[in-house]
Amino acid sequence: MAGADEALFRPVRAGNAFEETVERLLQSIRLGVVGAGERLPPERELAERLGVSRVTLREAIHALSDAGYVESRRGRYGGTFVHETLPEPSAGDQRPDLEDTLSVRYVLETGAAELAAMRSLKPPSREHLTATLAEAAAADLTDYRRRDSRLHLAIAEVTGSASLTSALADVRMRVNRLLDEIPLLEPNLEHSNAQHEAVVAAILAGDAAAARRAMAEHLEGTASLLRAFLT
Template sequence: MVSANEALFRPVRAGNAFEETVERLLQAIRLGVVGAGERLPSERELAERLGVSRVTLREAIRALADAGYVVSRRGRYGGTFVSEVLPEPAARATAAVDAAAFEDALCLRYVLETGAAEAAAARTLSPGDRQHLTGTLAEAEAAGLGDYRRRDARLHLAIAEVTASGSLTTAVADARTRVSQLLDRIPLLEPNLEHSNAQHEAIVDAILAGDPEAARQAMAEHVEGTASLLRAFLA
């Protein structure tokens, strides 16, 4: 299994090292790869994996701390930890959504995530893979309104992870970030969450059963439902 942690904490491009470091760290936090209250990898490890200097990394961490996403603690058990309570997403924007970019994000998500579900179901999953899927599914189902979208995103990343394709996991993480930015602009609807959880269960059940076509169809139904909500509120 190629973890989302590995996919997100990959080397950044030299031209915008600070900005991309902030982006990668925020992706890991917003997509639930590093959960609330959890510790980020050490500065040395992060700097090596991202391919940036310790100075650049510290500047990025300081910026996230100032924005309320992380806290730094000193001492034997110190380090940088994701805040227990994350900043609220920006108030739902009233500016018009760029129609082409909007449809591009939804199309890319559909292609990547239906393909990931199909590919995951086609693999012979290890016990660890299966536990990873059922564990992230249970966490999404148990999540409250305040944490639901991060747990939801984490489950979708887990499906990509068990395909064992690092490139696919990276692509799904990037696509999911774009969709999450759109989802932050619309309200959470409790009936939709119940329906979403049922669809998640159907997707995971099909993957665990080794049924690629059923997994693809279940994922297609799920992402099309999300797209319908987004179009209703934003298009």
């Protein structure tokens, strides 16, 4: 398992450090690199190998603990241990194809952000973006998914393309069906809100390349979590 261990516990990318850390840890558990009842590498070592802060690592471990994958034990022989019995993935008979959904979403949403930034947005469109951004940032956990969806649709709407908005709404329905199968993780929501701000700021500044990059980074974080929990 040494090769798999090295491959999974390699440095993550800085843009989505929390999300990719969760993905790497879950992969190591699901693939048996760290087996049921076994202990994860010590926190300091794991943080160094993943190239993340210990705060980020602890947030990722806490998320996996809440989801029922690991538990922390104190004392001389303490550490973070994989549960003997792991949660079963949700039945996927009616689940949209994950990779197909992520691919279509990437094309549509990065394109929508880029196109929105290329438009000369009138005040009502600019206000629509800033209002939906503020609503998403202020949403609590119970309402976050709806407000998040509304912001992503607003970006498509200000492009002026009804066909693009319709297509994005369809893929967002597929995405939300997948997101409903994984836990809402507060560090991810905080990170998403910061990424939303970057996307909207780039659109309002008319910087199409920056808008596309910011949206791509945002989507990659969500994709990491979906792959971690659903595959």
